[in-house]
Amino acid sequence: MSTTSDKGYSAAEEVGSILEQRSRWQRIKLALKSAPISAWFGMIVVAVYIVVALFAPLIAPYAEDQIFAVPFGPWDSDHLVGTDQIGRDILTRLIYGARNTMGIAFATTLLAFAIGGGLGLAAAIRGGWIDQILSRFVDVLMAIPSLIFALMLLAVFGSSIFNIICIIAMLDSTRVFRLTRAVSMNVVVMDYLEAAKLRGEKLGWIMIHEILPNILPPMVAEFGLRFCFVFLTIASLSFLGVGIQPPTADWGSMVRENASLIQFAQYDLKAGITPLLPAGAIALLVVAVNFIVDWFLHKTSGLKDEH
Amino acid sequence: MSINSDTGNKTNNKEVLLQIKDLHIDGFSDNKWHDIIKGVDLTLHRGEVLGLIGESGAGKSTLGLAAMGFARPGCRLKSGSIAFDGQELMGMRESEKRNLWGTRIAYVAQSAAAAFNPAFRLMDQTIESGVRGNTASESDAKKDARELFEALQLPDPHNIGDRYPHQVSGGQLQRVMTAMAMSSRPDLIIFDEPTTALDVTTQVNVLAAIRKVVRQYNTAAIYITHDLAVVAQMADVIKVLRFGETMEEAETRKMLSHPEHPYTKSLWAVRSIEKQPQPAAENVLEIKNVTAAYGKGEDVLHDVSINLPRGRTVAIVGESGSGKSTAARVVTGLLPPSRGSVLFNGEALPTKLSGRSVDQLRRIQMIYQSADTAMNPRHKVRDIIGRPLAFYHDVSGAALDKRVEELLHMIELDASYMDRFPGELSGGQKQRICIARAIAADPEVVICDEVTSALDQIVQEGILKLLLKLQQELNISYLFITHDIATVKAISDEIVVMYQGKVVEQGDKAAIFAPPHPEYTELLLASVPEMDPDWLDSVLGAEKVPLDAS
Numbered sequence: 001m002s003t004t005s006d007k008g009y010s011a012a013e014e015v016g017s018i019l020e021q022r023s024r025w026q027r028i029k030l031a032l033k034s035a036p037i038s039a040w041f042g043m044i045v046v047a048v049y050i051v052v053a054l055f056a057p058l059i060a061p062y063a064e065d066q067i068f069a070v071p072f073g074p075w076d077s078d079h080l081v082g083t084d085q086i087g088r089d090i091l092t093r094l095i096y097g098a099r100n101t102m103g104i105a106f107a108t109t110l111l112a113f114a115i116g117g118g119l120g121l122a123a124a125i126r127g128g129w130i131d132q133i134l135s136r137f138v139d140v141l142m143a144i145p146s147l148i149f150a151l152m153l154l155a156v157f158g159s160s161i162f163n164i165i166c167i168i169a170m171l172d173s174t175r176v177f178r179l180t181r182a183v184s185m186n187v188v189v190m191d192y193l194e195a196a197k198l199r200g201e202k203l204g205w206i207m208i209h210e211i212l213p214n215i216l217p218p219m220v221a222e223f224g225l226r227f228c229f230v231f232l233t234i235a236s237l238s239f240l241g242v243g244i245q246p247p248t249a250d251w252g253s254m255v256r257e258n259a260s261l262i263q264f265a266q267y268d269l270k271a272g273i274t275p276l277l278p279a280g281a282i283a284l285l286v287v288a289v290n291f292i293v294d295w296f297l298h299k300t301s302g303l304k305d306e307h
Numbered sequence: 308m309s310i311n312s313d314t315g316n317k318t319n320n321k322e323v324l325l326q327i328k329d330l331h332i333d334g335f336s337d338n339k340w341h342d343i344i345k346g347v348d349l350t351l352h353r354g355e356v357l358g359l360i361g362e363s364g365a366g367k368s369t370l371g372l373a374a375m376g377f378a379r380p381g382c383r384l385k386s387g388s389i390a391f392d393g394q395e396l397m398g399m400r401e402s403e404k405r406n407l408w409g410t411r412i413a414y415v416a417q418s419a420a421a422a423f424n425p426a427f428r429l430m431d432q433t434i435e436s437g438v439r440g441n442t443a444s445e446s447d448a449k450k451d452a453r454e455l456f457e458a459l460q461l462p463d464p465h466n467i468g469d470r471y472p473h474q475v476s477g478g479q480l481q482r483v484m485t486a487m488a489m490s491s492r493p494d495l496i497i498f499d500e501p502t503t504a505l506d507v508t509t510q511v512n513v514l515a516a517i518r519k520v521v522r523q524y525n526t527a528a529i530y531i532t533h534d535l536a537v538v539a540q541m542a543d544v545i546k547v548l549r550f551g552e553t554m555e556e557a558e559t560r561k562m563l564s565h566p567e568h569p570y571t572k573s574l575w576a577v578r579s580i581e582k583q584p585q586p587a588a589e590n591v592l593e594i595k596n597v598t599a600a601y602g603k604g605e606d607v608l609h610d611v612s613i614n615l616p617r618g619r620t621v622a623i624v625g626e627s628g629s630g631k632s633t634a635a636r637v638v639t640g641l642l643p644p645s646r647g648s649v650l651f652n653g654e655a656l657p658t659k660l661s662g663r664s665v666d667q668l669r670r671i672q673m674i675y676q677s678a679d680t681a682m683n684p685r686h687k688v689r690d691i692i693g694r695p696l697a698f699y700h701d702v703s704g705a706a707l708d709k710r711v712e713e714l715l716h717m718i719e720l721d722a723s724y725m726d727r728f729p730g731e732l733s734g735g736q737k738q739r740i741c742i743a744r745a746i747a748a749d750p751e752v753v754i755c756d757e758v759t760s761a762l763d764q765i766v767q768e769g770i771l772k773l774l775l776k777l778q779q780e781l782n783i784s785y786l787f788i789t790h791d792i793a794t795v796k797a798i799s800d801e802i803v804v805m806y807q808g809k810v811v812e813q814g815d816k817a818a819i820f821a822p823p824h825p826e827y828t829e830l831l832l833a834s835v836p837e838m839d840p841d842w843l844d845s846v847l848g849a850e851k852v853p854l855d856a857s
Contacts, residue, residue: 191681213685
C-alpha cells in the first residue's frame, strides 16, 4: 500500500491496525474452512438434491408417468423400491418429485420474497400511512389460519400449479413483510439513508442499493426457513389432495397414495417402508436446510465462539 | 466555591496504592491475539490523580480497567503485575476481585445514561454496592448518599435520589454516578472519559464536583480522557499513551510547559490552525426568520435568521438542544419550516425536499458527525464517491474511475483505497471519504454537522486543514455546526451563537470573541477548558460560571 505525501500527518498512515482486506472469494473460503460438520452435512445433502432435481430425466430409470403391469409391486431389480398403486416406478417418481416439489417451493418462496420484501422495504422507507395500511392488511391476513385459508382459496380457484404458487406465496409473504420491515427499520434511521434522500435518489434505488445489502444476512436465513415451510405446506396440501395433481410426481401426494402400504409392514417390511421414503426425503431436506441456516445465522450474527 | 489547590508536593511522602509493572494485555480480533498493552508501568500514590491521555485505540480504557484487575471480553491479561495496596490482582480469583470492586476500587463510565438501570430510582442504585457489601445499613447509606449529592452540588440533594435516571440531565447523572462510585469511599476510582459526552457548560460543573470530592476524601483516581485541557485541570500526574506504550509521564505542570517526547509535543501543538478571515462577499444562502417544530410539538427554532456569504465559513455554536442541527435540517429540506424561508442565491428554495430539483439538491451537500453511519457499510469507496458523480454529472466508466481517483487525491488518499469498504478504513479516513462524496457533487454550500467531534485531536487537525484547503480551491461556503469552541476559532470567518432555538449573537469571529458578550456567549466562552492547570480554579473563583441547578 502506498502512502501519501503530507508533511507530518498522513491520512494513509493514520492507523496501522485496520482490518486486513480480503476478497469475497477469500472470505468464502475462510468461512467454509471453519464450517461445522452439521453445516457440511446440510450443504452436501442440498447439493445432492439440487443435482438430482436438475438432471432428473437423465438419472431416473423410467419416465415420470410410465405405468407397469404390477401395482404395489415388490422391491426387485427392475423396480428398486417397487411400484405404486397404479404401477408406476417409485424411484423414478421420487427423483422427479425432487424436481417438482423443490422447483415449485423455490418459485413460491421467491415470489413471496418479491412481494413481502418489496412491500416491507417500501413500508419501512416511506412510513406514515403507507406503512399503516400495509401493516394492518398483513395483520388481517395473518389472523386467518394459513392452511385453511389456502385450502379455501385453492377450492375456489382450482389447484393448478400456477394457483398453488400464487396463493402460498401471498400467504407466506406476510411473514416476509414483517421481517423485512423490522430489519429495514434499523437501517432506515442511518445517516447514509438520509444522505441518499438528500441526494435525490428514487425509492427503488434506495431499496436495492442502500438497504438490501445491509439486511441480506437475516433475509437469506429467512429464505432458507421460509423455503422449508413452503415446501411442507405444499406437501401437506398434496397430501390433502388439493396440491400438485397427478400425474405430476410429488412427495406429498406419494405419501398419501402409498400410505395404505404401511399396514403391510408386518408381512413385508420393505413394503411398509415404501410410503416413508418420500416422507424421509422431505424430512432430510428440511433438516439439511436448517443446518445450513443455523450456521449462516451464527456466522453473520456476530456471535463469537468462546476463547 | 473555591478549592485550595495543593497539587505541589502531593506525589512525595505518600504510600503507594497501585503499582503496575510491565503489563501486557492481548486482544482477540481477526482470529488472532494482538498486543494491546505492551509492557506499561504505572505507579499511583494514595490520594493522587493520574491523567491518562492518548488517541482512541491507544489502550487507555483497557489499561484503566486492568487497574481493577479486569479485562473486557475478548481481552486477556497476559503478563506483568498489578499490585493494589499490596495485593496482587493478576491471577486473583474472580470472587476475591469482586470483593474489591465497588468497595475499594470503583469505576465511572463514559456514558452515565447507558450505565444506569432505567427501571430503578437513583438512590437505590447509588447505595447498592454499599448495602450489598454489608458495609453500611440501608438508612446510613442513604444518609451518606445525600451528603455526597450535596458535596457534588446536585440540586435538591435530599430528594434527587427519588428520581429515575431519565428524570435528570446528563451532567447530573454523571455526578450521581460519581456519588455511586464514592458511596463506599473507595481507595481508587477510575474515571473513563466522564465528561466527553457532555456540553462544555455542563462539563465545568462535573469537573469541579469530581475534583472536589476526590480531594475531600483523599481518593486516588485514574482519569482517562483524550482532552488535554480537561486533564490539565484534574490530574497531578499525566501519562501519555500511544499504541499501548507509555510515551511520556510527568507531573502536570512540567508536562504542560515542557513536553519532551515528539509525540507529546505534537499533541500539544494541535490547536494551532489559524484561518485568515476571508473578505466579505454576497450571500449564497440566507435563512430568513425561520420558525420550525417537529411534528405538532413545540417550536424548536424561533425566528432564526442566518446569512452565509460565498466562500466563507459560518460556524453555528451552541450546546445540545440549542437548535443547531434543526437549522441544518431546515436548510436541507428535511424539516419544512412553519414560518420563514431559505433563500439560495437570492431565490427561495422549496421548503420540502421532494419539491426541490436535482440541481438544487446538488448545490447543498452535507457532511455528518459520524462517518460510520454516514456511509453504507456494504458500498466500496468507489461507489460511495462515484454515486454523486454518476447521479448529478452523468459520469460513467473510465471517466468515473478517473474522477474518483482525482477526488481521492484531493482528500490526500490514493487510488488503492477505491476498492475498500468503510470497515477497512480508520476514523479519519472515513471522514475524508465523506468529504470527497460531498465535493464530488460540486456543491456551493456544504453543511458540516459536528464533523470533527467524533475524532481524535490530531486527526481533527488534519480534517480541518483539508476543509480549509478545499474551500480555497473550490470556493465552497461552509455552514459549520459545532459545540467545540477550539474548532470554531480555527476555521470560522463568522460565528452564530444559538441558545434554546434562538440566535443569541451573530457576527465576525473577531467581534464575537471580543468582549463584551451577551450573557450566554460569556458562559459558553468561559466554560471552554484551557490548557492551564489553574483554569478551573480561576473560573470557579471568578464565578464566571454559575454552578448549576438546572
